[in-house]
Amino acid sequence: MQIKHYEFEYGQYGETLGVSISLRGYHVLRYNYISKGTAFTMDERVKLKLNGYLPPRVKTLAEQIHSSLDIIDKKDTDIEKFIYIRSLYDRNVVLAHAVIASDVIRFLPIIYTPTVGLACQLYSTMFRKANGIHLYPGNIDQAEDILRNYTAQDIRVAVVTDNQGILGIGDQGAGGMPICLGKLMLYTQGAGIAPWHCLPISLDVGTDNNTLLDDPNYLGHREARLTGQAYDAFIDKFVTAFKRVFPNALCQWEDFSKQTAFDVRDKYLDTVISFNDDIQGTGSIALAGILAAMKVKKEKMTDQVYLIHGAGAGGIGIAEQIQTELMEQGMDEKEADARIFTLDSRGVVTSDRDLEAYKIKFAKDPEKLTWLKKPEDNTLVNVVKNEKVTVLIGTSGQPGCFTKEVVEAVGEHTHRPVVLPLSNPTTKTEALPKDIYEWTDGKALVATGSPFDPVEHNGKSYRIGQMNNAFVFPGAGLGIVASGATCVLPVFFSAAAHAVAEFVNEADIKDGILCPPLDQLKEVSLEVARRVGAEAIKAGVTRNDCPFSTYKHNNDLGRLNLLIDKMRWHPEYF
Ligand SMILES: NC(=O)c1ccc[n+]([C@@H]2O[C@H](COP(=O)([O-])OP(=O)(O)OC[C@H]3O[C@@H](n4cnc5c(N)ncnc54)[C@H](O)[C@@H]3O)[C@@H](O)[C@H]2O)c1
Ligand SMILES: O=C(O)C[C@H](O)C(=O)O
Numbered sequence: 001m002q003i004k005h006y007e008f009e010y011g012q013y014g015e016t017l018g019v020s021i022s023l024r025g026y027h028v029l030r031y032n033y034i035s036k037g038t039a040f041t042m043d044e045r046v047k048l049k050l051n052g053y054l055p056p057r058v059k060t061l062a063e064q065i066h067s068s069l070d071i072i073d074k075k076d077t078d079i080e081k082f083i084y085i086r087s088l089y090d091r092n093v094v095l096a097h098a099v100i101a102s103d104v105i106r107f108l109p110i111i112y113t114p115t116v117g118l119a120c121q122l123y124s125t126m127f128r129k130a131n132g133i134h135l136y137p138g139n140i141d142q143a144e145d146i147l148r149n150y151t152a153q154d155i156r157v158a159v160v161t162d163n164q165g166i167l168g169i170g171d172q173g174a175g176g177m178p179i180c181l182g183k184l185m186l187y188t189q190g191a192g193i194a195p196w197h198c199l200p201i202s203l204d205v206g207t208d209n210n211t212l213l214d215d216p217n218y219l220g221h222r223e224a225r226l227t228g229q230a231y232d233a234f235i236d237k238f239v240t241a242f243k244r245v246f247p248n249a250l251c252q253w254e255d256f257s258k259q260t261a262f263d264v265r266d267k268y269l270d271t272v273i274s275f276n277d278d279i280q281g282t283g284s285i286a287l288a289g290i291l292a293a294m295k296v297k298k299e300k301m302t303d304q305v306y307l308i309h310g311a312g313a314g315g316i317g318i319a320e321q322i323q324t325e326l327m328e329q330g331m332d333e334k335e336a337d338a339r340i341f342t343l344d345s346r347g348v349v350t351s352d353r354d355l356e357a358y359k360i361k362f363a364k365d366p367e368k369l370t371w372l373k374k375p376e377d378n379t380l381v382n383v384v385k386n387e388k389v390t391v392l393i394g395t396s397g398q399p400g401c402f403t404k405e406v407v408e409a410v411g412e413h414t415h416r417p418v419v420l421p422l423s424n425p426t427t428k429t430e431a432l433p434k435d436i437y438e439w440t441d442g443k444a445l446v447a448t449g450s451p452f453d454p455v456e457h458n459g460k461s462y463r464i465g466q467m468n469n470a471f472v473f474p475g476a477g478l479g480i481v482a483s484g485a486t487c488v489l490p491v492f493f494s495a496a497a498h499a500v501a502e503f504v505n506e507a508d509i510k511d512g513i514l515c516p517p518l519d520q521l522k523e524v525s526l527e528v529a530r531r532v533g534a535e536a537i538k539a540g541v542t543r544n545d546c547p548f549s550t551y552k553h554n555n556d557l558g559r560l561n562l563l564i565d566k567m568r569w570h571p572e573y574f
């Protein structure tokens with residue numbers, strides 16, 4: 001029995017770059033990457049010596065999906081559904097992914113945001129089976145061996161978290177692992193990167209979350225978080241080991257907190273093939289939505305004034321991406337900066353404060369904010385009113401902070417205010433879409449980070465676009481891996497944004513909807529992969545071939561696209 005890799009030119013089953021696995025008997029059923037459970041045919045049962053280890057009935061994949069859906073229907077809560085799908089994944093990855101693919105719109109909110117947030121919070125009590133790699137101060141010195149010996153997998157993408165900035169719910173100690181698992185499930189659903197090429201990694205450097213430290217069930221490293229040099233040394237050891245073991249794999253930094261996200265990303269840009277999803281993926285999806293909003297408004301991005309509430313990883317990533325686009329559209333850096341306001345818990349970020357490095361770039365000269373006379377003036381609503389904000393973006397994780405007054409104030413400067421409460425999970429959203437519609441009489445252009453039900457307005461139902469980096473990272477990852485990109489360039493995320501924006505169709509533009517529906521995740525990811533791969537080739541940062549395939553692209557775009565197609569795995573039995 002072999003794990004098949006579907007990317008080769010000469011026959012899907014001819015060649016493998018991974019390790020062939022020869023299992024027989026009961027072990028076959030124990031191995032989730034190859035087990036078909038009751039779908040093993042009689043022939044396979046004979047060949048694999050499974051006789052007697054399965055009940056006599058042979059089911060098709062379609063029948064298995066059907067019975068799994070029946071079971072899921074009977075579960076009362078989303079977290080129970082999450083547990084069922086995860087345990088199905090632990091038994092049979094094809095079936096788990098086929099179930100999800102059977103209804104992506106229904107299952108993404110279960111395997112990903114928002115349910116995954118609860119799964120992080122309940123990680124220690126819910127723990128059933130180990131998945132992925134846990135590095136902590138007690139074992140980081142053996143990181144290289146641990147990575148090497150984990151399994152003989154051909155790893156293409158790792159999602160790595162230090163657990164400090166999980167969604168908008170903060171430090172989750174060892175509990176961030178489900179985020180890595182969820183992101184990787186999207187790599188498979190969207191980009192078709194097969195599960196055995198994916199590696200979730202938790203860097204458990206301790207936690208400052210007292211609830212976890214006091215919890216007798218807590219499974220993580222029960223110490224305060226490493227900081228300063230000790231933290232830096234830990235990350236350094238990880239990066240060194242990762243680079244040695246997986247020199248060609250992509251490392252996606254996920255849910256680091258603002259204190260470390262920028263430094264870690266920048267420090268290792270040239271060491272590992274890496275990007276930070278919260279900074280760059282979020283910047284890209286926000287730009288995609290803004291580009292779509294301009295089509296609705298029939299205005300230019302250079303005509304807008306942007307306010308980003310939450311000057312952290314996501315917020316500054318969005319500011320950077322907007323700035324790049326404004327410059328692309330002809331503004332110089334100063335003009336572009338003048339249109340972008342960033343806010344943190346102390347109000348609009350100004351240069352007279354003692355600022356963290358990542359906030360400096362978008363800090364405003366307080367002299368130019370003539371309305372800001374005393375600290376009490378520095379409120380969200382005052383910035384909106386005085387700076388005539390037209391695009392309001394939320395990445396602060398502060399639920400409800402986009403009040404009626406704030407949203408109405410945006411509406412004073414534009415006939416179609418753009419309001420984007422991007423904080424996740426659902427409990428952290430800055431405003432509910434139905435309220436924003438009501439407050440603006442349906443004029444606002446709304447998209448959210450977490451999924452929301454459609455909103456009824458004037459007898460019509462409007463889908464709420466989910467502006468989540470899920471539309472970006474799977475395709476970007478595939479484009480990077482397939483092109484053999486040796487580094488990740490900012491331009492990849494601009495290209496991805498334009499690709500996503502083009503998927504917002506005319507009917508949606510007419511209805512003021514800013515993101516494609518999630519059931520187009522595969523199509524969007526494919527196009528993102530092609531554009532990102534093309535940018536890598538254009539910039540001359542590829543190895544001229546894909547390190548994961550004997551099929552060459554040799555920097556030829558047609559062949560790159562063919563390679564991308566061939567690399568995409570689909571949850572089917574072979
Ligand atoms: N939709 C998406 O694709 C997406 C992507 C990334 C992050 N997010 C969401 O954005 C939120 C922030 O994530 P992050 O990774 O940027 O976190 P972060 O910790 O890096 O940044 C949060 C920022 O919010 C600011 N903040 C805190 N309280 C505030 C207040 N009362 N008023 C104004 N600002 C305040 C903080 O100063 C910080 O700068 C989370 O809820 C996360 O789920 C969404
Ligand atoms: O995980 C998500 O849903 C998006 C984003 O990466 C976040 O941290 O909120």
Ligand SMILES: [Mn+2]
Nearest residue numbers: 167254255278
């Ligand atoms: Mn994230």
